[in-house]
Amino acid sequence: MPVDTPLTDERIRTESWIARLMKRPELGSIAGLILVTVFFLITANSAMFTLSGIMNFLSPAAQLGILAIGAAMLMIGGEFDLSIGSMVAFAGMIFGALVVNLGLPLIVAIPLTLAFAALVGVVNGQLTIRTGLPSFIVTLAFLFILRGLTLVGLKALTGGSTQLRGLREATAQDMLAPLFSGEAFKGLFAALARSGVIDTFPNGTPKVPGIPVEILWFVGLALAATWVLLRTPAGNWVFASGGDANAAANAGVPVRKVKTALFMFTAVCAALLAIMQVMDAGSTDARRGFQKEFEGIIAAVIGGCLLTGGYGSAIGAFFGSIIFGMVVIGLTYTQIDQDWFQVFLGGMLLLAVVFNNVIRKRVTGER
Amino acid sequence: MPVDTPLTDERIRTESWIARLMKRPELGSIAGLILVTVFFLITANSAMFTLSGIMNFLSPAAQLGILAIGAAMLMIGGEFDLSIGSMVAFAGMIFGALVVNLGLPLIVAIPLTLAFAALVGVVNGQLTIRTGLPSFIVTLAFLFILRGLTLVGLKALTGGSTQLRGLREATAQDMLAPLFSGEAFKGLFAALARSGVIDTFPNGTPKVPGIPVEILWFVGLALAATWVLLRTPAGNWVFASGGDANAAANAGVPVRKVKTALFMFTAVCAALLAIMQVMDAGSTDARRGFQKEFEGIIAAVIGGCLLTGGYGSAIGAFFGSIIFGMVVIGLTYTQIDQDWFQVFLGGMLLLAVVFNNVIRKRVTGER
Amino acid sequence: TDIVVVAHGQANDPFWSVVKNGVEYAAQRTGAHVEYRSPETFDMVAMSQLIDAAVNQHPDGLVVSIPDADALGPSIERAVAAGIPVISINAGSDVSKKLGALLHVGQDEKDAGMKAGEKLREMGGKKGICINQEVGNVSLDQRCAGFAEGFGGNVKVLPTSSDPTEVEAKVRAALEADPEIDTVMALNASVAGEPAVAAVKALGRVGAVRVATFDLSAGFLESVAQGDATFAIDQQQFLQGYLPVDFLALYAEYGLMPGGNVPSGPNLITQDKAAQVVELSAKGIR
Amino acid sequence: MMQDSKFHHGEAATTAPIIRLEEIRKHFGNVIALNGVTFDVRPGECHCLLGDNGAGKSTFIKTMSGVLKPTEGRILIDGQETSFSGPRDAQDAGIATVFQDLAMIPLMSVTRNFFMGREPTKGRGLFKRFDHRRANEICVEEMRKMGINLRGPDQAVGTLSGGERQTVAIARAVHFGARVLILDEPTSALGVRQTSNVLSTIDRVRRQGVGVVFISHNVRHALAVGDRFTVLNRGQTLGTAVRGQISAAELQDLMAGGQELAELEGSLGGTI
Amino acid sequence: MMQDSKFHHGEAATTAPIIRLEEIRKHFGNVIALNGVTFDVRPGECHCLLGDNGAGKSTFIKTMSGVLKPTEGRILIDGQETSFSGPRDAQDAGIATVFQDLAMIPLMSVTRNFFMGREPTKGRGLFKRFDHRRANEICVEEMRKMGINLRGPDQAVGTLSGGERQTVAIARAVHFGARVLILDEPTSALGVRQTSNVLSTIDRVRRQGVGVVFISHNVRHALAVGDRFTVLNRGQTLGTAVRGQISAAELQDLMAGGQELAELEGSLGGTI
Ligand SMILES: Nc1ncnc2c1ncn2[C@@H]1O[C@H](COP(=O)(O)OP(=O)(O)OP(=O)(O)O)[C@@H](O)[C@H]1O
Ligand SMILES: Nc1ncnc2c1ncn2[C@@H]1O[C@H](COP(=O)(O)OP(=O)(O)OP(=O)(O)O)[C@@H](O)[C@H]1O
Ligand SMILES: [Mg+2]
């Protein structure tokens, strides 16, 4: 929000640019990211910060982030969706059925899958709005229902197994496949490898064949969500609906429509992730996305979203996802015993958010 | 809250006693409970509603309920504790170590375990209050940390296993043991069995040897929590702190103390459950209480607690736990294919809360 | 020598904690530096990322379990392409060779389930339930599927959480709702096996209902010894942790490697053997 | 006290009402808030709604602006019976409201609150976006007109002073008020300068043909700008008076529900 | 307008102040809300704090009641320097406050709000409990004194009308006010009857030796009960006047920050 009023008011002190930056919810989480990075620079194997190491932790971060951006938007709009983790499995199952069992091409299967997800989003939204129940409990019901349907569906599709396979073969030749799986900029990376700029395997192929597409989607989504939130009327409605649904409705914001759209967006994000995961893995099972709803919310909260709604940012969720992804994968590069993993994960999370907070308060002079 | 103002105001319509009852948050969830009961009376095997069947689903419901009542109090006070599930495992480990490895009697071990839990509660509370971070993220860190410490601790205590055992032997002779494990009123039930009032096994022992102690604790806690909430100044402070912490502090409520006390109470409830579970099972392992924080919150929300704080009741959490426990166990008594378990669980939860809501609105004439 | 183990079971899973103990024991004996890694839940996507992370550090050997060859295949092939010797454990004996692993240590979950099912049918079982505390975890689902196949069909899966109280209540409910059930198969000894024994005891049907379990726990073994439970299936998973590390250490040093797969189980622990195993199980070795 | 003000007062009584509510009843559970209230607003008039605390004024204007659905009663716009399904419907019918609770989002900036639901945009198609620069300019300007110099239009509304916040709500309603402007105690938190600005603003918009509904507990403010005065008491209409037919003291008596006032008349010169 | 009121006015200037704040400064991040304000209250006087919207009045009284910590400045109680670590400290020093935002919990009943933090109990030991019956009685009675007949003391505060809610806050502060009573625009949402009750209540408690701080935008209300008048402008004190030394018109000019008022003086008889 650029301000162009002349700041000649004697009631205003001058403020450093850092203070102004740190006040923005979208940038508050940077301090935590720096802390975590420094920690791993010191403790982790140097392989972590090679190109392939970075791709390696960015890729799960990006997958989490795609969920987290959806979750963040919805949280800013004042609601939760606990069913996104189950949606990853459910949408994966639907997508698998369309591609493997029905043999549809991606250009049909992907829109259909996304439409299915959006439909569930509408149901979540309408139930929440019409009953006036908290979205926590409504989407919780769908957490169970979707997960259960996935199990039943997979068994029906495979004749008893909970794992559906053969997706890689079914999609390998599709023109749209490169958009949703594998790596982008392969040619560029191959050229860089030939000229020795990036590492190669003994057989001459580059260690990093390209940028995993999920990272591009992640960045794209974060930018798009930020644009919508900060630069469009719809973004204003999202903040208003989450800040105080009553006041927003009284002021003429179409709160119900906004919330329903957000539920749809969140579900579609989950389905998008499901499609990418399924195409990358070539298989799907009934436990995909387990507890991802939780991780998505964690990333959004690390990134500065308020659970009570009305405050937060997509860029915050972006950094939050990177922090979370880095901590989860980073341990692999350290000498720490796996038994201590959870202690370490919890400690790092706490440290990152507390550090963040301390820095922000120090810099902006709050309290 | 008895009112003794004469209701002779022309601005008031008369209201049925049902309407007045349904308005109370503590009783709102009764409609859901009735619905679920009727459903199982119709669909489930008649064994479900025999005395032993009832004890069978009440016992897990009571265990969940002990957590849910703590969670509900804390939610009414405006905070979350996601670490209670991990606390069940952690406190179980501490208790096991005290009893088995140190050989302490229960009269020392139990207070020590509860004190440990309370200490973690204080840490959670103080971190939340002092940093101003949402309790969601602070206690989430402890969800991981406590779970991790349990694993590390158990391995250290057992020399490599994740299961610590020998608790039954160590506590069997202790005078306090009957308070925390096994069944109460055994004499009464034996007498009833002799006189043929309740079913017996062929060898003459009653099928239900008594009331599992957790059910008594559950009822006792629910009553005590309700007393505190509705009948004491402290209860008023809890509602106020959760309703609007700022306003409450401005009005002179010691909000920080109240919240810290609630975090302690919640942790102690979890530890109490851990002690009972461990003594009943005779062993503890690193996975105890997994996701129980979640179920506790679910039960509290089914029982009418608002996630935003300031509204809810312990009796609501009581009924919420019974609904949840009944649905989880009940399906096993029906003919429904168990693959559908999660679909069914989600559907029943949704149905119970929606039904609840519809009935309440209908009866109280809201909107 | 640096060796990384990436397994699909968590460090706090009783079964996998024994594997991990085997890994550590081998590390101690061979002097190799070994790290054990696993995803936080049964998550194939996360696991493939952990394998990638391991490959990046270019260890001298990699040990992986392969419950989903489709999802993990590319990462394993990448490790092989990078010149890292790979040994597979536990799940994936059928695809191990194809993906380029040197050999497989362990035993297929489904086979183990089948052996148990056959044994229980021989003992007179007609109708059984299979307690699955993590439905959707493919390796657990396979145990149930194998059991059903070996048992001869009449098997229902009972999904539960990993809360012993809930397991006990559900087993009681299932047994009361259908008195014909005479066999209970648990997929985990401490989480499901012990509560199942307790449920049968509470109903006063010890002996009439046979309880068996995958994996071991001291408590369950004691029940087996006392005759309250029938048997436990031991995969000797300690070996699945110990042997690959030992092999890879030798391979790194002298280039030695056995010529074929090593089956680590199954091994049925019945009443006669149970007592001896209790202590080892309490230490996390069996 | 009854000298005429400098304001122009329309010949309201002659024109047809823009909006008319008939026999409105509203129950909340067992509470009867409105028990048959009839009210209308004509173009170019300022119709004051007066009454004791809890008389039902806010409930009534919430019905008028689509926030509440009446339990019974009819709403007519330009003589046509309508029903509002939400505040947006009322806005589309040209009704802008300043609610007593202001309907502001504390965490959002002044500008974002000002334009909430009616954001100015620039660009087109995918690039259609919230025109922050223009929004900020309009907002600062409208606030200045009301007598508030904002530190910056991006200050969160939650950190504004009570009067500043109220001014944002008024400025917003005036800016968007098309046919009817409803003000529920708009001057309660305002300073003298801001109050006089609001009163003269009411006069200005009335002159443009907008119908104004003005709720106040201040007899002097009501008399200064009102053309008609309707008094509510315990959910019912006590009647409507036309400007010049009623004295300040009579009005004040009606507003107090006919009950005795504490003894301080003298020091307040008759009206409070 | 300067006829004396019927109220008793204490010889405040002669006694020592109960509380004195010196050179208070308060910054919020880059916002300077108070820039050196000195203020005191003596027993038995009503000290009015006046000023334009956003002048810093609420910020100042929040400092006085322990809600905010001043960035700089000293607080003296009975001549002793103190610092409040929270509102409870100030309450323990005998300061009761009606905040502009009222500090009410919407979801809680009127009685529970009324006694929030200071619940009456009966019984002892484990059976010590909130005495609901007595609390309800006191609450209904105190509200009646202020001119509000509650439907029932268990109505949620969130469903009260604006004026009813404000009355609860005032009645609460008066009931518990021990030595100093701070009222931040207490009459803003009140009806005429309730307003006159509040003004006479101020007079009553002052007579009992309580020091009252009264914030208002209504010159007439301030003049009716005030003994001294301190005017704030843009975070700074413009000076303090004693009753009788200043006219309504002068005071109104000061309150408007010396800026021109819109043209409606005539119709309002000089003061708004
Ligand atoms: N949602 C509700 N539930 C129950 N009672 C309500 C509700 N809303 C309002 N009331 C009651 O209806 C009556 C009228 O309230 P309303 O807010 O309309 O009064 P008002 O005339 O605006 O008063 P004020 O001048 O104090 O603002 C009040 O007594 C109030 O307690
Ligand atoms: N937390 C805050 N952060 C930033 N600015 C603030 C904060 N609180 C108050 N202010 C600013 O400080 C100034 C003084 O506010 P204050 O509420 O004290 O005014 P006031 O004199 O009470 O005004 P009113 O008569 O409108 O109630 C205002 O301009 C307000 O915008
Ligand atoms: Mg009102």
Ligand SMILES: [Mg+2]
């Ligand atoms: Mg103020």
